[in-house]
Every structure is written in C-alpha cells, then in structure tokens.
Amino acid sequence: MATPPKPAAPIRAKWFNGRHSRAREVMIALEPGPRGPALHLHVLDLPHAASRRFEYGEVEWPPLWSAGRAPERITVALRDHGSVEIDQPQAWQLALAAAGARPSLAQRMQTRWPVLLGVLLLAVAGLLAFYRWGTPWAAAQLSRHVPLAWELSLSQQALAQIDQAWLKPSQLDPQRQAELRTQFTELLARLSPQLKRYPAYAPRYELHFRRGMGPNAFALPGGTLVMTDELVETAAKQGLGDDALLGVLAHEIGHVEHRHGTRLVVEQGVLNVGLGLALGDVSSLVSMTSTVLTGLAYRRQHENESDCFALQLMTLAQRPTAPMADLLLGMSGRGKATAEPAAKAGGSTMGDWFSTHPATPERAERLKAGLGAATCPG
Numbered sequence: 001m002a003t004p005p006k007p008a009a010p011i012r013a014k015w016f017n018g019r020h021s022r023a024r025e026v027m028i029a030l031e032p033g034p035r036g037p038a039l040h041l042h043v044l045d046l047p048h049a050a051s052r053r054f055e056y057g058e059v060e061w062p063p064l065w066s067a068g069r070a071p072e073r074i075t076v077a078l079r080d081h082g083s084v085e086i087d088q089p090q091a092w093q094l095a096l097a098a099a100g101a102r103p104s105l106a107q108r109m110q111t112r113w114p115v116l117l118g119v120l121l122l123a124v125a126g127l128l129a130f131y132r133w134g135t136p137w138a139a140a141q142l143s144r145h146v147p148l149a150w151e152l153s154l155s156q157q158a159l160a161q162i163d164q165a166w167l168k169p170s171q172l173d174p175q176r177q178a179e180l181r182t183q184f185t186e187l188l189a190r191l192s193p194q195l196k197r198y199p200a201y202a203p204r205y206e207l208h209f210r211r212g213m214g215p216n217a218f219a220l221p222g223g224t225l226v227m228t229d230e231l232v233e234t235a236a237k238q239g240l241g242d243d244a245l246l247g248v249l250a251h252e253i254g255h256v257e258h259r260h261g262t263r264l265v266v267e268q269g270v271l272n273v274g275l276g277l278a279l280g281d282v283s284s285l286v287s288m289t290s291t292v293l294t295g296l297a298y299r300r301q302h303e304n305e306s307d308c309f310a311l312q313l314m315t316l317a318q319r320p321t322a323p324m325a326d327l328l329l330g331m332s333g334r335g336k337a338t339a340e341p342a343a344k345a346g347g348s349t350m351g352d353w354f355s356t357h358p359a360t361p362e363r364a365e366r367l368k369a370g371l372g373a374a375t376c377p378g
Helices: 089-098 105-111 113-143 148-165 174-189 229-237 242-257 260-279 283-316 322-331 336-344 360-369
Strands: 011-016 024-031 038-043 051-054 074-077 083-086 206-211 217-220 224-228
Touching: 011 089, 024 083, 024 089, 083 089, 113 260, 148 217, 148 224, 174 206, 174 242, 206 229, 217 242, 217 260, 224 229, 224 242, 229 242, 229 322, 242 260, 242 283, 242 322, 260 283, 283 360, 322 360
Parallel strands: 206 224
Antiparallel strands: 011 024, 011 083, 024 038, 038 051, 074 083, 217 224
C-alpha cells in the first residue's frame, strides 16, 4: 500500500485582499482536497489570528514551470478575495506535489519535451487519419443526401460554361453518334443493382459529343457525359473497335454512380472544416491546402473506383477491357508493348504523386488483366 506524501511546511506570503492598500503577512498551507489541492490561508498580523480555507475551484492556480525556469515571484489569485504573492517558488512547487496536485496535459506539454512531442505526433497521426479515411467516409455519407435536382442544375451550368470556354459543336457523323449512343444505352441496361453505390440514386444519363480539349471524355454530376470527336478519331487511328470507347464510357458511368463530382465538393468542404478546427483561423492556408489535397489523392481514389466499376460493368456486358487499356496507352504516348514492362518496373514516378490520375501503365495493367486479377477499392 502506497504511503501518502508528507505534508509540506507552510509558506510565508503576502496577502493583498483588495480592500486595504497594505499587504498582510500570511502563512499558506496546501492540503489535499476532493477535486485538487485546497489553500489554507493564516493571517499573522491580526490581534487574533484569522484563517480561511479556499477550495480548489476558488483559486486561480498559476501554471507550473520546468526545472531551471522558476519565476522569482508567484501570484495566486483568490477570486473575490484578492491575491497572495509568494517569494519561494520552489517551496510552492513542492507543496503542490505534496498536496496531490496533478498537472494538466497543457502544463505537461509546457514543461516536458517528451509529452509535447508525443502530443504532436498524435495530432499529426489524427490529421492524417482524418484526411485518409475520415474525410472520404464523411463525404460519401453526406453525398447520399444531396438532391439530384441540384446536381442536374449544376451540370447544366457547368456544361454551358465549358461549351463557351473550351468546346465546339461536334463534327462527328450523326449516324456514328447514333451508333455510339445505342451502344451506350445497351451498356446502361447491364447496370445491375449490385454496382450502384447509392441504391436510391437514379441519375438521368445523356451522352453528348463535342469537339475540342483533345481526345477526352468526362462526366458531370447527375448523369451528363461528354465524349470528344478527337477521342473517337484516336480510337479509330489505333485500329481499336468500339469496345475501347465503351470502356471509357463505363469508367465515366462509374464517376456518376459513385457521385464523385458531388463528393469532391463535399470532401473539400469537410476537409476545410477539419483543417480549420485543427489549425485555427488561417482560412487562406486551409483553403489552399484542402484544394491541393482533394485535387490529388481523392481524385486518384475516384479514378481507381471508376476503373474498377468499368471492369465490373464491361464484364457484365461481356465486353473486353483490354481495348480501353490500349487506348489509354496510345493517348499517353506508350505503345502496347510498353504497358506490361512499365507496370512491372514499378509504374509510378514522382510525377504520379502530383497527378489527379493513377499512373497510366498501372491502370492499363489492371484493365488488361480483367476483373479476376483486379484489386478494387471497397
């Protein structure tokens, strides 16, 4: 059984009670209390010595200090009863310890380097965990409640702005457009409930063709998909059939079904709130940091999810995904023969860490391997 600490000797101090200009000589003793030390004040210069006990909550306890940094004088506020000044800081510290005082975490951080470093490491680990798992999870749950009407309105405005700034009307033969739209509709018919991230979500799919932005395809929230003429022409120049283009469309359908456009907006908002709470009122730094972070890792995660979705949907449609891999490699300037060696050599470069898309060779390897060898995000 542990022996209770021996009470410390009383400490001489000066009491300024707030009602008289002259300080009174007092002796202070610290005693254990239910919530923390209690301060017992004994006045020496009165005809009849008076005393007063102040419970833990009635005293504004000064912060502790580390060894070698003791102040010359300590002031202890007694709320409505003035304050006392103590010229023996070391005796005060010993008396606190003898009375069972336990420093708070903030005080331990100020006086002990190992505690400070430990708390900083835990804080960094917490921020990383919030960024890696907490933010995507929260965004996925919040996106569930975003109305489809809001997405459709946003997409309509976004497409109008993109048309005005970058895109031109399609020059693809209308019959060719109709062929691709028919196959796109057939692909959508293979969309099983098991593939839907949000079972109650019913986007309104529309496939548009435009010219401009080079070989490209993209999806807007709510079901609007755009494919450029240049992408159709690139596939034809590479001698690839429509399976390559349908694989790209399956990938874009994955973006819609996972609500990636909406989730990206929500993820940035959640990250803004989290970083703001952690870093304080540094709004410009928080906004810039969250924009960079959501623009890199989260978008790469979305691309991986959509690749996996495309693999699953194309498998259900009984269509190969290797042509899509060849199309990606062709657009990135890599030939078919370079896909497997590049992926086996490690695939990623330093530039891939600062890209919004995963490394093309790695994507191509997964697409060529098919669903059975693919590792899909949960």
